[in-house]
Amino acid sequence: MLFGLKWLxxxxxxxxxxxxxxxxxxxxxxxxxxxxxALLFGFGGAMxxxxxxxxxxxxxxxYIALVRGVPDIAFFLFFVIALDQALEWLMHKAKCPExxxxxxxxxxxxxxxxxxxxxGSAPQWLHETYGFALAVITFxxxxxxxxxxxxxxxxxxVPHDQLETAAxxxxxxxxxxxxxxxxxxxxxxxxxxxxxxxxLIKATPLLFLLGVEDIVYWARDLGGAKTPRFTDYPHxxxxxxxxxxxxxxxxxxxxxxxxxxxxxxxRLSVGQAISxxxxxxxxxx
Amino acid sequence: xSCWDIIADYGLRSLGIGExxxxxxxxxLCHHFTLIGSGLLWNIYFGTxxxxxxxxxxxxxxxxxxxxxxxxxxxxxxFVLVFRGSPLFIQFFFAYFxxxxxxxxxxxxxxFTSAWLGALVVLFLNTAAYxxxxxxxxxxxIPRGDLEAADAYGMSGWPRFRRITYPTxxxxxxxxxxxxxxxxxxxxxxxxxxxxxxxxxxxDSLYYASYLADKTFNPFIPxxxxxxxxxxxxxxxxxxxxxINTRLNRHLPRPMRPRLRFRPNLIR
Numbered sequence: 001m002l003f004g005l006k007w008l009x010x011x012x013x014x015x016x017x018x019x020x021x022x023x024x025x026x027x028x029x030x031x032x033x034x035x036x037x038a039l040l041f042g043f044g045g046a047m048x049x050x051x052x053x054x055x056x057x058x059x060x061x062x063y064i065a066l067v068r069g070v071p072d073i074a075f076f077l078f079f080v081i082a083l084d085q086a087l088e089w090l091m092h093k094a095k096c097p098e099x100x101x102x103x104x105x106x107x108x109x110x111x112x113x114x115x116x117x118x119x120g121s122a123p124q125w126l127h128e129t130y131g132f133a134l135a136v137i138t139f140x141x142x143x144x145x146x147x148x149x150x151x152x153x154x155x156x157x158v159p160h161d162q163l164e165t166a167a168x169x170x171x172x173x174x175x176x177x178x179x180x181x182x183x184x185x186x187x188x189x190x191x192x193x194x195x196x197x198x199x200l201i202k203a204t205p206l207l208f209l210l211g212v213e214d215i216v217y218w219a220r221d222l223g224g225a226k227t228p229r230f231t232d233y234p235h236x237x238x239x240x241x242x243x244x245x246x247x248x249x250x251x252x253x254x255x256x257x258x259x260x261x262x263x264x265x266x267r268l269s270v271g272q273a274i275s276x277x278x279x280x281x282x283x284x285x
Numbered sequence: 286x287s288c289w290d291i292i293a294d295y296g297l298r299s300l301g302i303g304e305x306x307x308x309x310x311x312x313x314l315c316h317h318f319t320l321i322g323s324g325l326l327w328n329i330y331f332g333t334x335x336x337x338x339x340x341x342x343x344x345x346x347x348x349x350x351x352x353x354x355x356x357x358x359x360x361x362x363x364f365v366l367v368f369r370g371s372p373l374f375i376q377f378f379f380a381y382f383x384x385x386x387x388x389x390x391x392x393x394x395x396x397f398t399s400a401w402l403g404a405l406v407v408l409f410l411n412t413a414a415y416x417x418x419x420x421x422x423x424x425x426x427i428p429r430g431d432l433e434a435a436d437a438y439g440m441s442g443w444p445r446f447r448r449i450t451y452p453t454x455x456x457x458x459x460x461x462x463x464x465x466x467x468x469x470x471x472x473x474x475x476x477x478x479x480x481x482x483x484x485x486x487x488x489d490s491l492y493y494a495s496y497l498a499d500k501t502f503n504p505f506i507p508x509x510x511x512x513x514x515x516x517x518x519x520x521x522x523x524x525x526x527x528x529i530n531t532r533l534n535r536h537l538p539r540p541m542r543p544r545l546r547f548r549p550n551l552i553r
Contacts, residue, residue: 069519070512071471073478085504109502202372209478216378223382240382250371256544258511275444 011233020218024249027204027215030136035200037140039193042147049152063145072142073206079138080210084117091115128213135210143200150192155181157188187268194261199255205246219243288315299323307486312501317510320497324490325489325514330401331489332470337468342409343416347454350421361417368414373472374408374479380407381480400481408476412469419465423458424450448552456533460543463526467519490514 011017023228048060092115099112118130158181166176208216223239294304296319308316318461384397397403402487427450435441435449474491477483483492490511497507534542 045492066512071491072475074491074494074508074511075514077491077498078504081502081504092511104503205372205374208374216375219378237382237386240379240386243379243382245373246375247367247371250375251367254370255366262301 007233011235014220014233015025016218016222019213020215023213023215023218026132026212027207030132030139030204030207032141033136034143035137035197038143038147040199041140041144042149042151045144045148046151046155059210060148063148066145072203073209075142076138076206076209079141081133083134083137085109087117088115088207089105091117103198131211135207135212138210139200139203143196143203146196146199147193147209150189150196151185153192154185154189179234190261190268194265197257197261198254201257215246215249219246288313291315295319296323297326299326299489299493300546301485301487301508305485307496307553309500312497314506317497317507320493321490321507321510321514324488324493327400327484327487327489327516328473328518329471331405331408331473331476332466334405335412335473336466336469339409339412339416342413343420344451346413346417347420347424350417351424365414365421367419368411373411374475376407376411377475377479380404394395399484400476404476404481408469408473411472412465412493415469416462417463418498419458421473422461423454445471452533457532459526459530463523463530466526468486469523470518471515496551 045060045063048056048063051057051060088109088111092099092103092111095114096112101110103110118126162180162184163176166180171179205214205216207214217241220239223237223242225237226234228234291313292315294487295308295316297303298307298320300323307320346361346364349357350365352358352361381398382405384394384403387394388398395408431449431453432445435445440448474489477488477492486496488496494507498504501507530543
């Protein structure tokens with residue numbers, strides 16, 4: 001039998017605990033992929049909302065308004081199933097055109113074998129990757145709408161004189177957009193985007209709801225009471241302590257992000273023709 | 286089975302009144318509207334109570350954060366940091382397991398392990414922290430002239446707070462506080478997905494929406510129904526807060542009154 005510190009050090013390095021530490025990597029990976037993807041979606045949404053063509057701008061604005069008006073978690077739960085079914089439906093249409101039964105039979109959603117995504121014979125890691133990819137797309141759609149909102153505001157915040165000057169120089173719409181508007185909008189977008197980053201960090205535990213084995217999953221699993229029959233390291237219900245650790249992890253993570261973003265803002269404000277990035281930041285936060 | 290029967294059976298299902306068994310097949314649109322609407326009662330319950338109770342704590346914490354006493358200032362600052370810096374989802378989990386272990390120490394804590402009280406406490410503390418930050422910001426942007434005028438009239442301490450500081454703070458904070466309220470109601474949907482058990486399947490609107498989506502394997506009906514309910518709820522909140530906003534600003538000339546803007550764009 002082991003006691004005290006030695007017991008703890010053995011306990012904290014079991015295989016399952018290693019998986020637990022690995023899942024922190026999953027969270028960071030999600031952030032690393034989602035942040036740029038959401039920014040891309042947001043950029044597309046903001047561009048769409050700016051277009052002069054009414055249906056396109058309406059589509060962009062509806063996307064922004066709808067995603068913000070409804071609880072986000074509802075979107076997460078919705079998109080995971082909806083995306084999966086949409087994908088299988090498309091595959092079904094493409095691969096089994098001769099299929100004549102309806103896809104929705106009562107409470108079932110039935111597509112032909114070839115249209116299953118991922119294929120039934122696929123290895124386990126493919127299923128997990130597929131689940132993770134669905135989660136990333138869902139996050140990107142939801143946070144893309146937030147980013148679109150921020151970028152749309154930032155594009156409107158660029159002084160109009162700048163665009164008029166560009167037009168006076170004979171630049172086309174497209175040139176004005178890419179050479180004058182886009183390079184200048186970031187300073188206006190940064191307060192909103194840094195806020196969004198904080199929100200994105202705090203949304204990562206929702207991965208658990210999307211069926212990914214993330215930190216919440218492992219904390220629940222490892223923290224539960226264990227009897228000597230099933231493990232070498234029996235203990236009572238420790239879930240409280242595991243979640244306390246997660247709480248501290250998130251606190252530290254948001255605090256570090258706050259400091260880094262603050263520095264970035266100060267750096268970017270240098271030489272900008274706005275009355276102190278500081279005032280902007282306070283207004284945006 | 287007509288829609289009225291369904292409403293009679295399941296209209297108050299979330300409170301445990303009516304039919305015990307949830308429907309298992311032959312779901313109609315009426316089932317969706319009735320069950321999800323019934324669950325909405327919980328969202329309203331959590332949101333309203335947390336908002337009202339959180340308001341008082343928020344004012345206290347904001348004052349603590351602005352106070353000259355360093356102990357109070359630090360305490361309030363830490364409170365706000367902890368609840369704003371960590372995900373609400375994790376806070377729910379932690380609180381649930383904390384109450385579960387406390388229950389073993391003393392039976393006083395056993396009601397806290399059920400959602401109606403335990404989750405309410407978490408939401409109360411959480412919204413208090415977010416609102417405190419809003420009120421603190423407003424407190425710091427009270428025009429100096431107003432306070433100087435109060436001094437000139439010989440007001441200080443409680444009369445000055447009650448007649449000058451507090452109304453101005455509320456007036457300045459109100460648009461942001463409206464967003465916080467909307468967003469608190471959205472956050473209530475997390476309760477039954479984060480540890481707190483839905484005892485006898487008495488859950489909130491999202492709980493029923495996901496139940497229906499699971500059973501019918503069709504997310505395209507329950508979630509839009511839920512979205513519709515929440516858009517309605519949001520409009521109601523905006524109407525109520527807008528009326529209060531008008532009252533708070535009734536002394537100002539019309540063009541100077543701040544307009545409420547709907548921009549809840551945050552998750553916790």
